[in-house]
Amino acid sequence: MDTKESENSKKDFSSLEIDEKYCEKLSSHGITEPSSVQSQAIPEIIKGTSLLFQSETGTGKTLAYLLPLLQNVESCDNTKKEVKIVIISPTIELASQIKSQVQMVTDSKAALLVGGAPIKRQVETLKEKPLIVIGGPARLLELFHLKKLRLDGAAAVVLDEVDRLLAKEMQEDTLELISALKKDIQLIAASATITQSTQKTLQATRIKQNGTTESDLKTLFLPPEDVLRKRITHLALYSETRDKIDTLRSLLNAEKPQKALIFTSKIDQVANIVVKLKFKNIECYALTAKTDKVERKATIDKFRSGKIKILVTSDLAARGLDIPDISHVIQMDMPSDDDFFIHRAGRTARMGKTGVNIVIGDGYEMRKYAAIEKKLKITVYPRMLYKGKLIDPNEVNKENSSQSQ
Known part of the structure; x- marks a missing residue:
């Protein structure tokens, strides 16, 4: 044979x-x-x-x-x-x-x-x-x-x-x-x-x-399959802290993710993000370690089945979550522990699939992201929101340059 x-x-x-x-x-x-x-x-x-x-x-x-x-x-x-x-x-x-x-x-x-x-x-x-x-x-x-x-x-x-x-x-x-x-x-x-x-x-x-x-x-x-480097696209989106939730809203409207998991290190911020997104007519749900057990299970089951498309969570609440078809992981801050970054990003691109990991960060967090990029040997691509789309800043510069000529 x-x-x-x-x-x-x-x-x-x-x-x-x-x-x-x-x-x-x-x-x-x-x-x-x-x-x-x-x-x-x-x-x-x-x-x-x-x-x-x-x-x-x-x-x-x-x-x-x-x-x-x-x-x-x-x-x-x-x-x-x-x-x-x-x-x-x-x-x-x-x-x-x-x-x-x-x-x-x-x-x-x-x-x-x-x-x-x-x-x-x-x-x-x-x-x-x-x-x-x-x-x-x-x-x-x-x-x-x-x-x-x-x-x-x-x-x-x-x-x-x-x-x-x-x-x-x-x-x-x-x-x-x-x-x-x-x-x-x-x-x-x-x-x-x-x-x-x-x-x-x-x-x-x-x-x-x-x-x-x-x-x-x-x-x-087993030798690592390099999921973090080979199957996940890492993006960086700059935002001042006070503007982050508005940036997130614009990002979700631009990307229209199939299924998105949004992380924040601050547990009290989970509810705040959900309230503000819902106010802007973006349907989403919260999951924290304080969430009632029955409600937690119901929320996860709905997210798994696709009835919920956007879930906002904390690191501890999402530990070990294995949800199929998460297309986007969005990190609203840089975690203090590098292992948490890997854990967060690893919620997408499971079982041979590909995914996107986006960090929304201020200047300090972008520097931390750059340090992790070097340590984990991943490639991070800068992005910006422009005319309702998430694009490479160089494309905007080219467009502005051609218009000025």
């Missing part, structure tokens, strides 16, 4: 030994070709390997572990109805998104067990004998201690965004939860960034849990 033909024939999920029923579900959602992380992680997880893997944001990590784990447990005799897969998430939004992906590929019952929601209702949900439970470490542990969540039949545990789960504020609950699971359970951990500290902690936990001298946790670190 010709090498190119051989490579092309591998570009589907069935070549990774994923059952046809899952392939059909994926295909119905327009997902036909596995990403790099899926191609490499799925065969390992199907074999039962415990795996720690790192891949850039937006590369399909959730399906990389969901598909093989679901296939493994659903192909077994499940006459005894019990929890088989435990997925631990650091945020409510991520947990909710994982559940949505589960429901996309299987009809098996999945329970969302997160803090901030009535625990009595979650106890009732557990009586329905879900195959998969998804939630934060604190709530999962609470239900376990109350003996409402039985974990003795679990075949696999997943730590999604493992770096955050092993950060100081969540580490104790996460590790206690893992220790409550049976010896040699299949452990999957994934994140866009994995520190040496995270690796050491997980390897030590695995050795202690299995009572061995060496860890069986395999690591998989």
